[in-house]
Amino acid sequence: MNAPMNPRKLRVTTTSLSGCFGCHMSFLDIDERLLELAALVEFDRSPITDIKHCSQHCDLALVEGGVCNAENVHVLRELRANSKILVAFGACAVNGGLPAQRNHLDVGKCLSQVYRTPDGSATAIPDDPELPLLLDKVYPVNEVVRVDYFLPGCPPSADTIWKFLTDLLTGRTPRIEHPLLKFD
Amino acid sequence: MSDTSNANSFSIDGQRIPFTPGQTILQAALAAGVYIPHLCHHPDLKPHGSCKLCTVIVNGRNGSACTQKAMPGIEVENNTPTLNDRRRVLLQMLFVEGNHFCPGCEKSGNCQLQALAYDLEMVSPHFRHAYPVRPIDTTHPDVWLDLNRCIMCELCVRASRDIDGKNVFMLAGRGAESHIVVNSPSGRLGDSALSIDDAAAHVCPVGAILVKRVGYAVPIGERQFDEQPISRQVDYLARRHIAIVPAAETEER
Numbered sequence: 320m321n322a323p324m325n326p327r328k329l330r331v332t333t334t335s336l337s338g339c340f341g342c343h344m345s346f347l348d349i350d351e352r353l354l355e356l357a358a359l360v361e362f363d364r365s366p367i368t369d370i371k372h373c374s375q376h377c378d379l380a381l382v383e384g385g386v387c388n389a390e391n392v393h394v395l396r397e398l399r400a401n402s403k404i405l406v407a408f409g410a411c412a413v414n415g416g417l418p419a420q421r422n423h424l425d426v427g428k429c430l431s432q433v434y435r436t437p438d439g440s441a442t443a444i445p446d447d448p449e450l451p452l453l454l455d456k457v458y459p460v461n462e463v464v465r466v467d468y469f470l471p472g473c474p475p476s477a478d479t480i481w482k483f484l485t486d487l488l489t490g491r492t493p494r495i496e497h498p499l500l501k502f503d
Numbered sequence: 504m505s506d507t508s509n510a511n512s513f514s515i516d517g518q519r520i521p522f523t524p525g526q527t528i529l530q531a532a533l534a535a536g537v538y539i540p541h542l543c544h545h546p547d548l549k550p551h552g553s554c555k556l557c558t559v560i561v562n563g564r565n566g567s568a569c570t571q572k573a574m575p576g577i578e579v580e581n582n583t584p585t586l587n588d589r590r591r592v593l594l595q596m597l598f599v600e601g602n603h604f605c606p607g608c609e610k611s612g613n614c615q616l617q618a619l620a621y622d623l624e625m626v627s628p629h630f631r632h633a634y635p636v637r638p639i640d641t642t643h644p645d646v647w648l649d650l651n652r653c654i655m656c657e658l659c660v661r662a663s664r665d666i667d668g669k670n671v672f673m674l675a676g677r678g679a680e681s682h683i684v685v686n687s688p689s690g691r692l693g694d695s696a697l698s699i700d701d702a703a704a705h706v707c708p709v710g711a712i713l714v715k716r717v718g719y720a721v722p723i724g725e726r727q728f729d730e731q732p733i734s735r736q737v738d739y740l741a742r743r744h745i746a747i748v749p750a751a752e753t754e755e756r
Contacts, residue, residue: 407627410604410605410606413626413627413628414598414603414604414628414632415632415634416604416606417604417606417607419604419632419634420604420607422602422634423602423634423635423636423637456634458632459628459632461627461629462631462632466627468626469626469627470626471626471627473605473606494624495624495626496621496624497621497622497732498729500621500624500626501621502605502606502611502617502620502621503605503606503608503611503612503723
């Protein structure tokens with residue numbers, strides 16, 4: 320009855336875990352439609368705003384990248400705990416993607432291969448306590464937290480992202496089909 | 504529709520499909536322009552019935568459309584939400600049990616597994632990934648074998664045995680340990696009888712057997728399943744044939 324003329328803006332949080340920010344670039348590639356989107360949403364924690372922690376009660380979380388280290392797990396759990404809808408955003412979030420190409424290798428051997436001295440006599444693997452520890456494998460987002468929607472693509476095209484967001488913001492179940500559904 | 508028309512026809516989702524005796528349900532459907540999802544079927548090879556993507560309901564019972572003969576008057580359910588849900592689950596299991604990373608695969612756009620996933624709107628692999636450790640064999644001068652992408656449809660096994668007469672490939676192991684092995688003293692592709700002209704070098708529906716030095720000759724975006732989804736390419740699926748080089752020409756090389 321007394322519904323406000325302008326409903327509150329939806330709070331959107333985004334992050335890139337073990338990703339290349341390509342999905343965020345593709346997100347920005349919606350170009351002038353960003354203005355339309357800005358009328359409907361406001362950004363919370365995101366590389367776009369540079370806010371470091373998300374506030375409670377976010378409506379939508381877009382998670383780019385797989386989960387490769389302890390910090391990724393913390394960030395992902397924070398987003399999940401504070402968001403109504405969490406989206407695995409892009410190929411790496413869906414199946415680990417390029418970083419998951421290390422999954423058939425032993426992490427210890429990987430590190431010593433990369434950080435050993437040229438003559439192979441010693442290794443200088445960084446052990447600063449501020450550096451997050453690597454996980455044994457790179458995991459897709461849905462193997463760590465519950466995921467509501469998946470948006471595949473490397474990256475998902477701007478049109479795919481726009482279709483997904485407009486479906487979601489207008490209350491429809493997001494549907495991505497040919498030719499917008501791509502895994503590459 | 505009168506009863507006499509049943510003599511040489513059956514129905515798929517209520518649509519009348521003519522057939523010639525001996526045809527399977529899948530062959531008759533494709534000939535009539537009706538799409539049934541499938542992976543391990545190829546028009547040049549004998550039916551195999553291993554991928555189960557083409558599972559339909561025939562007179563109330565499940566059956567593989569690629570192995571079951573078309574019979575007069577049978578009623579087949581094909582394009583139903585229930586069957587497509589099951590097909591999507593089969594695809595998800597195929598994706599997680601291998602290492603299928605489309606962005607880095609030369610087959611992307613020509614891959615039947617990917618095309619089926621697009622067509623059935625499989626947006627997530629759903630299951631826990633196995634991330635198996637599987638070998639890549641680059642020892643052959645013209646062909647490479649990447650078992651990470653193998654779905655064990657045995658098309659290469661059948662093509663090598665039935666068309667090339669070489670028996671280069673074979674399925675070994677049991678259950679989760681199943682894998683394709685190469686028939687050569689060292690077990691490597693480079694020491695096998697496989698030649699680039701063989702049907703087996705070109706029949707792989709995914710990116711497991713790829714020909715070298717032609718990578719990205721056709722750009723992404725202009726490939727087989729880019730323009731139209733696989734379900735609208737029934738004519739291609741029914742009539743694609745493996746180009747077979749005459750034996751004499753092969754010997755000259």
